[in-house]
Amino acid sequence: MSRKMKNKVVTDLKIERIATEGKCVGHHDGKVVFVKDVAPGDVVDVRITRGKSSFMEGEPVHFHEYSKDRIEPFCSHFGTCGGCKWQHINYDLQKSYKRQQVVDQFSRIGKVENMPEVQPIIGSDNTRYYRNKLDFTFSNNRWLTREEIDSGAEFERNALGFHIPKMFDKIVDIEHCYLQGNISNEVRNELREFALDNKLSFYDIRNQVGLLRNLIIRSTSTGESMVIVQFGADKTEEIDMVMAFLKNKFPQITALLYIVNLKKNETFHDLEVVTYAGKPFIEEEMEGLKFRIGPKSFYQTNSEQAYELYKVTREFADLQGDEVVYDLYTGTGTIANFVAKQAKQVIGIEYVEAAIVDAKLNAEVNGINNALFYAGDMKDMLNDEFIASHSKPDVVITDPPRAGMHEDVVNMLLQLEAPKIVYVSCNPATQARDVALLSEKYSLDKIQPVDMFPQTYHVENVVRLTLKKS
Numbered sequence: 001m002s003r004k005m006k007n008k009v010v011t012d013l014k015i016e017r018i019a020t021e022g023k024c025v026g027h028h029d030g031k032v033v034f035v036k037d038v039a040p041g042d043v044v045d046v047r048i049t050r051g052k053s054s055f056m057e058g059e060p061v062h063f064h065e066y067s068k069d070r071i072e073p074f075c076s077h078f079g080t081c082g083g084c085k086w087q088h089i090n091y092d093l094q095k096s097y098k099r100q101q102v103v104d105q106f107s108r109i110g111k112v113e114n115m116p117e118v119q120p121i122i123g124s125d126n127t128r129y130y131r132n133k134l135d136f137t138f139s140n141n142r143w144l145t146r147e148e149i150d151s152g153a154e155f156e157r158n159a160l161g162f163h164i165p166k167m168f169d170k171i172v173d174i175e176h177c178y179l180q181g182n183i184s185n186e187v188r189n190e191l192r193e194f195a196l197d198n199k200l201s202f203y204d205i206r207n208q209v210g211l212l213r214n215l216i217i218r219s220t221s222t223g224e225s226m227v228i229v230q231f232g233a234d235k236t237e238e239i240d241m242v243m244a245f246l247k248n249k250f251p252q253i254t255a256l257l258y259i260v261n262l263k264k265n266e267t268f269h270d271l272e273v274v275t276y277a278g279k280p281f282i283e284e285e286m287e288g289l290k291f292r293i294g295p296k297s298f299y300q301t302n303s304e305q306a307y308e309l310y311k312v313t314r315e316f317a318d319l320q321g322d323e324v325v326y327d328l329y330t331g332t333g334t335i336a337n338f339v340a341k342q343a344k345q346v347i348g349i350e351y352v353e354a355a356i357v358d359a360k361l362n363a364e365v366n367g368i369n370n371a372l373f374y375a376g377d378m379k380d381m382l383n384d385e386f387i388a389s390h391s392k393p394d395v396v397i398t399d400p401p402r403a404g405m406h407e408d409v410v411n412m413l414l415q416l417e418a419p420k421i422v423y424v425s426c427n428p429a430t431q432a433r434d435v436a437l438l439s440e441k442y443s444l445d446k447i448q449p450v451d452m453f454p455q456t457y458h459v460e461n462v463v464r465l466t467l468k469k470s
Helices: 091-108 144-151 184-197 236-249 305-315 335-340 353-365 384-388 406-414 427-439
Strands: 009-014 024-028 033-037 043-051 055-067 133-139 159-163 171-174 211-219 225-231 255-260 274-278 282-286 287-291 326-327 343-351 370-377 397-400 421-425 442-450 460-467
Touching: 009 024, 009 033, 009 055, 033 043, 033 460, 043 287, 055 397, 091 427, 091 442, 133 171, 133 184, 184 211, 184 236, 225 236, 236 255, 282 305, 287 335, 287 353, 305 335, 305 397, 305 421, 305 442, 305 460, 326 335, 335 343, 335 353, 335 370, 335 397, 343 353, 353 370, 397 406, 421 427, 427 442, 427 460
Parallel strands: 033 055, 225 255, 326 343, 326 397, 343 370, 397 421
Antiparallel strands: 009 043, 024 033, 043 055, 133 159, 133 211, 159 171, 211 225, 255 274, 282 287, 421 460, 442 460
């Protein structure tokens, strides 16, 4: 089946709706066809790239009709870098489909009986420049467009930008990115020009050589900024040249840091981070609370919508001041510290030890003395011994990674029988799966999606579960 269908062109396919991972759906000969880079209402010819007995996947090769919901993408890199999948779809429709995604996941995967109404999604006031963190990669293997290749001309092959989807060694050179504001675009472009002018080597990922490897830019709603340069070679003179340039060109950088990374990957949690100028951290603020963000800290990448997300979480917890709260997968303790003033005690648990150090520091900075934080694997930490040495929770807040909660954690929650569970998730599919497992003892009574990432298909979701009466 797949060999017969591959590269076949299906003509006049009517695109019906948006499906998973931002792809859209049409039907041909009774089979579902998943198509990328289209919008509901488009009529297109589709080249099949993958064929199975029950479905096909393809890409558009010719448009006969354009959807009324289409809009003109505002970024020149749209369709190439892969950072934004939905710039061609108006924002109201984006929100509608994200909410529907939550409905579908809880209906099909969660199989929730008497499901409460999924509330209208909380949209983002800013649909551009909303991210507070971006990672850019230096490469000596810039992605060339088909037009550039066909021209036969010589082009600059060094680049600083994003990985082409599914191509680890190809980088699209970014001129202007609409995801992050502040000084992000200026720093990236000025640093690239400085490197080219001074003939500094861009990283060769295949051969694992080159000076300039990675650039991370973080910013806060308070106007602070952190710039981290990762170097792939330990060359003191050249490193100092780069860092001195950034310090002099951008004196407003709050935290200017660098890392020498000679490993085969860009992760740096086990490496020394050198503070070249300024502080080793930046600070975010929320309702008067200060949150220190270090180079290795996790923080929600949309600060404004993180506030909306945490307000929903606090509202669903409905704390009266005398509750013990367990905050699972607490990260740097942002939610724990955010709700601490409304609780008797908050206990945060997190796998990453460095994050717990940050969580404790954030509690101290804000004068919060009713929050305890522990580092360890959730499925190992949350056991009978831990529960016995602490008060049982009245409320559990859980915000796991995309994979959801480990089955052992779900089973411990069923044993704990906390009156309320507030479950925050960046993946409604695994959230719905876990809610189905918890339905043995819990009823689902609130569902609130939040849009953290405009122009993408990702959606955050908060639900509240209440213990069934025995």
